[in-house]
Amino acid sequence: MSDPLPKTIDAVVIGAGIIGASMAYHLTEAGLGVLVIEKEQLPGTGSTAAAAGGIRAIFDNELDIRYALETRAAMPTFEERFGWKPEFRRHGYLYTARRESTLDEYRRDADAGIKCGTGARMLTPEEVPEIAPILDMSGIVGAMFGPEDGYCDPYGVMMGFLSAARKNGARISYRTQVTGVKTEGGRVTGVATNRGEVSCATVVNCAGPFARKVAAMVDLDIPARPHRRYIFVTGPFPQVPKTNPLVLDQDNLFYFKPESGTVIMSGMEEEPDEPDDTAVRWERSEGVAEKALRCASVFSEAGFARAWAGMRTLTPDRRAILGPTPVDGFFLACGFSGHGICQCVPAGRVVAEYITKGKSEDLPIEPYFLSRFEEPQEG
Structure with missing residues (x-):
């Protein structure tokens, strides 16, 4: 079921795949009003639908490992918490x-x-x-x-997050195409879509393979x-x-x-x-x-x-891009380089914490910032 567009909302999440679903859930848990915008008629028809569903904690660095371990640890009790079976084997x-x-x-x-x-x-x-x-x-x-x-059913995990987000009051608008992100004075003021405009102070780009096109709406060229x-x-x-x-x-x-x-x-x-x-x-x-x-x-x-x-x-270093951008109120959760299923649980949580508290509480988010790709300044 698709919800009508509100005139105003706290946060807009672009993309209803597994990352957008996690983001919506964690933002609503933090008390924000959330609108998820999805251009297709159903959730998870892009990268989430095509994923093999692997969940592994083997990486070459401690931070990626810790992110993956949080997702892996969530699987045994996921159905109890969210009402959908992740089918984790x-x-x-x-x-x-x-x-x-x-x-x-x-x-x-x-x-x-x-x-x-x-x-x-x-x-x-x-x-x-x-x-x-x-x-x-x-x-x-x-x-x-x-x-x-092991491996899971990405659809079940995604639907668990989306269902919980809805229970928390999130709205989901399908067959809705974001055509622009509105800014004023260097900060987000809303989004424009094929079905109308929505005022908001926060936009989270969870658009998967379309993330670079969405970022270009605020004149950002992200390496994803x-x-x-x-x-x-x-x-x-x-x-x-x-x-x-x-x-x-x-x-x-x-x-x-x-x-x-x-x-x-x-x-x-x-x-x-x-x-x-x-x-x-x-x-x-x-x-x-x-x-x-x-x-x-x-x-x-x-x-x-x-x-x-x-x-x-x-991305160039095969790691996700999470967190803020030079445009105030425009956040990224994209570029997972094939590890979105592995990292879906903490990715939504730490970005939501950063948006609502200005920092992530236990897992560092700074190493995933977009700013790591900036050219070093001489002098």
């Missing part, structure tokens, strides 16, 4: 390495995780088949395993570029157990995971493109099939039944 993440240099990177990631309690550990080639017996071990020199990680990635789905394939971890074959640029009796797999492409061009190039399936066979010869028995493409919005 704690089957683990298995990172295989074919090069010693990759294995060294994994060791550093595992060491960083030990400090934060991720549970990640290194595996010898002899231990890998105990976790994923279907893999071909030729060329595998070792692996890293995150047993507490949409890149297409494909996911191919096999027909029924019981050869991969439903408890198999998500396997990421880094040096083969390939991952797969079981899903409802099928297998989801990707060649981990990063093709820059326009944010609304999600057409599937079926010729890419040949390369994915080759990578799948290198990873596990059992995939010679599989065939692709369907596929989709989604946009990952990448």
